[in-house]
Amino acid sequence: DVKVTQSSRYLVKRTGEKVFLECVQDMDHENMFWYRQDPGLGLRLIYFSYDVKMKEKGDIPEGYSVSREKKERFSLILESASTNQTSMYLCASTRQGLSDTEAFFGQGTRLTVV
Amino acid sequence: AQSVAQPEDQVNVAEGNPLTVKCTYSVSGNPYLFWxxxxxxxxxxxxxxxxxxxxxxxxSYGFEAEFNKSQTSFHLKKPSALVSDSALYFCAVRGGLTGGGNKLTFGTGTQLKVEL
Known part of the structure; x- marks a missing residue:
């Protein structure tokens, strides 16, 4: 059974803290993505990575950074958490090629910044 | 830039009736579309x-979708809705290679409510 695993389901952090959200996939996928989901706004892409140590900004990268040191792991970093980063965060992965292109998602991390 | 539009925030349908959830897209090159x-x-x-x-x-689950290139649409359909189909539905488009990667863009989602 293929899997994308996010390290936490629920997380509460204080304003100004550095926050790490971890995502691991066991499908040997080249592409990995971080989205945030907010009511009425759908899924917005924060960053994605198409290879180890490679990354591209998505639509809303401000206040975030990412790290991909190994193919299976993609980390999202909030350098200094703020209350407007309270959201549901979803990690996904896909293959690079034209077949088997659907994305597999983790269960999500609901982050609350107080 | 690629984009997806889901014009309806919510769709209500009676169980047993057909349902349609709408999606239009914009992308350069050939579209790869998902629900x-x-x-x-x-x-x-x-x-x-x-x-x-x-x-x-x-x-899956009896759903189908119709791709219409001239209207740049990819509407989700089901001939007979079930109460258990009630959920949030997202349309997505994958663009071509960008710096070696494949950006995946989602719409804002449509809440489907199926009532008895």
Missing amino acids: YVQYPNRGLQFLLKYITGDNLVKG
Whole structure:
């Protein structure tokens, strides 16, 4: 059974803290993505990575950074958490090629910044 | 820039009636289109995809979608709705290679409510 695993389901952090959200996939996928989901706004892409140590900004990268040191792991970093980063965060992965292109998602991390 | 529009925030339908959830897209090159479903407090689950070939694509749980290139649409359909189909539905488009990667862009989602 293929899997994308996010390290936490629920997380509460204080304003100004550095926050790490971890995502691991066991499908040997080249592409990995971080989205945030907010009511009425759908899924917005924060960053994605198409290879180890490679990354591209998505639509809303401000206040975030990412790290991909190994193919299976993609980390999202909030350098200094703020209350407007309270959201549901979803990690996904896909293959690079034209077949088997659907994305597999983790269960999500609901982050609350107080 | 690629984009997806889901014009309806919510769709209400009676059980047993056909349902349609609308999606239009904008992308350069050939579109790769997807539908996902999300149940409360869960991640997204893949329903179906269009890559190439027949314009009518069949997927999981009796859902299908029709690709229309001239209207840049990819509407999700089901002939007979079930109460258990009630969920949040997302349309997505994958663009071509960008710096070696494949950006995946989602719409804002449509809440489907099926009532008895």
